[in-house]
Amino acid sequence: MAIKPAYVKKTGRLLMEKYPDAFGPDFEHNKELVTELTNIESKGVRNRIAGYVTRKQRSPQPA
Template sequence: MAIKPKYIKQLGNLLLEQYPDSFNADFETNKESVTALTTVESKGVRNRIAGYVTQKKSQAAQNA
C-alpha cells in the first residue's frame, strides 16, 4: 500500500473531525461528500482523500 502525502491525511482527518456523519465505508459516497465539502478541483486528489477517508472508516468499523 502506498504512503499517502501529508496533505491528504491532514485534509482527510479534518473532514472526519468536522463532518463524521458525512462519511462511511463506501468509496463512491465518500467521493461525493469530499466534492461537496471541499473546493478540491483535481479529480486525483479528491479520489485520494476519499480513499483515505474510506480506509479510516473501514478500519474503525473493524475495530468496533
C-alpha cells in the same frame, strides 16, 4: 503500500473531525462528499482523500 502525502491525511482527518457522521465505508458516497465539502478541483487528489477516509471508516475503531 504507498505512503499518502501529508495533505491527503490532513484534509481527510479534518473532514472526518468536522463531519463525523457524514462519511461511511462506501467510496463513491465519500467521493461525492469530498467534492461537495471542499474546493478541490483535481480528480486524483479528491479520489485519494476519499480513499483515505474510506479506509479509515472501514478499519476497526478503537474502543
